[in-house]
Amino acid sequence: MTQTVNGHGTVTTSGSGPRGGDDRLGSGVYDGPRALAEARRALRVALPEPSSKYTQDDEWCVVQQPDGAWSEFRFHDYDRIFDVPGLYEKIFYDVLGCDSPRFMVGLLADALADARIEAADVRVLDLGAGNGIMAEELAAVGVAHNVGVDILPEARTAAERDRPGLYTDYLVTDLTALDAEGSRRLAGHELNALTVVAALGFGDIPPEAFRTAYDHVAEGGWVVLTIKDAFLAADDTSGFARMIADGMASGTLEVVRRERFRHRLATDATPLVYEGIVARKRGPLA
Numbered sequence: 001m002t003q004t005v006n007g008h009g010t011v012t013t014s015g016s017g018p019r020g021g022d023d024r025l026g027s028g029v030y031d032g033p034r035a036l037a038e039a040r041r042a043l044r045v046a047l048p049e050p051s052s053k054y055t056q057d058d059e060w061c062v063v064q065q066p067d068g069a070w071s072e073f074r075f076h077d078y079d080r081i082f083d084v085p086g087l088y089e090k091i092f093y094d095v096l097g098c099d100s101p102r103f104m105v106g107l108l109a110d111a112l113a114d115a116r117i118e119a120a121d122v123r124v125l126d127l128g129a130g131n132g133i134m135a136e137e138l139a140a141v142g143v144a145h146n147v148g149v150d151i152l153p154e155a156r157t158a159a160e161r162d163r164p165g166l167y168t169d170y171l172v173t174d175l176t177a178l179d180a181e182g183s184r185r186l187a188g189h190e191l192n193a194l195t196v197v198a199a200l201g202f203g204d205i206p207p208e209a210f211r212t213a214y215d216h217v218a219e220g221g222w223v224v225l226t227i228k229d230a231f232l233a234a235d236d237t238s239g240f241a242r243m244i245a246d247g248m249a250s251g252t253l254e255v256v257r258r259e260r261f262r263h264r265l266a267t268d269a270t271p272l273v274y275e276g277i278v279a280r281k282r283g284p285l286a
C-alpha cells in the first residue's frame with residue numbers, strides 16, 4: 001500500500017497488519033528527499049551568454065518545460081521558482097555553486113562550541129526561510145526548534161513539500177507590518193537566534209523587517225547573517241550599513257565570527273562576495 005505523507009512523498013507499508021515496528025505509519029520508505037534529488041537532476045537550465053552582465057536584481061536564466069519549450073525565470077521570481085520542485089537548488093546550488101547555508105551554519109556551530117552552548121538549546125527564527133535549506137542545515141548540527149518566516153506563501157508550500165517536518169512553525173508574513181497575532185506567535189517560541197542567509201537587500205528583506213525579527217530574539221541570543229559587502233560600506237544607502245555596521249561598531253552586535261566568502265557565482269561566472277557574520281545580541285539596534 002502506498003500513502004501520501006503531507007500531500008507529497010510516499011510511505012510504503014505492507015497492508016498485512018502489524019509486523020513489529022515496521023508497519024507504523026511513517027516508518028516505511030519516505031521518498032521526499034529522493035524525489036527532490038531526482039526532480040533536480042532532471043531539470044535543464046541555461047544561463048545568458050557569459051559576456052553579458054546583469055545586476056543581482058536583474059539576473060535570469062531559462063528553464064526547459066515538460067513540453068520542451070524554454071521559459072525565462074528572473075532569479076527574484078522566487079514564487080515561480082519555488083513552484084517547481086528542485087529548481088531553486090538547480091539554479092543556485094548546482095549551476096551557480098551556492099553553499100551559504102552550510103557555510104553559515106558551520107560558523108554558528110563553531111561559535112556555539114566555543115561558548116559551550118548546546119545546539120539543542122538554540123531556538124531559531126529563520127528569516128527569508130524559502131524552501132527550508134537553512135532548517136535542513138540547522139537540523140544537521142542539532143538545532144531542533146526552527147521557526148521559518150517568509151513573505152511568500154509559495155516558500156512555505158515548497159518547504160513543506162521538499163523538507164517536511166523541519167520547521168516547528170512557519171509564518172508567511174511581511175515583517176514590516178507584523179500584526180499583534182503574528183508578534184505573539186513569534187514571542188511564544190522564545191527565540192534566541194536569528195538567521196538571515198541570502199535574503200537581505202536586493203529587493204528582498206529591507207532593514208525594517210530585519211529589525212522586527214531582531215527585536216523578537218532574546219538578549220544574548222545569536223544573529224547569523226549574510227550580506228553583500230557593499231551593503232556594509234559607509235556610502236551604502238539601503239540602511240543596512242547604519243543598522244548593522246553601526247551595531248557592530250557600538251558592540252550592540254558583538255561579532256564572534258566574521259568572514260568574507262563566495263556566496264555564489266553571478267551568471268557571468270564572477271564570484272559574488274558576501275560577508276558572513278555570527279554575532280551575539282547585546283542590545284537593541286539604533
Ligand SMILES: C[S@@+](CC[C@H](N)C(=O)[O-])C[C@H]1O[C@@H](n2cnc3c(N)ncnc32)[C@H](O)[C@@H]1O
Binds near residue numbers: 078130131133197
Ligand atoms: C535567496 S532566498 C534564500 C532562502 C534561504 N534563506 C536559503 O538560504 O536557501 C530569499 C528568500 O527571502 C524571501 N524574502 C524576500 N523578501 C522578503 C521579506 N520582505 N520578508 C521575508 N522574506 C522575504 C524570499 O521570498 C525568499 O524565500
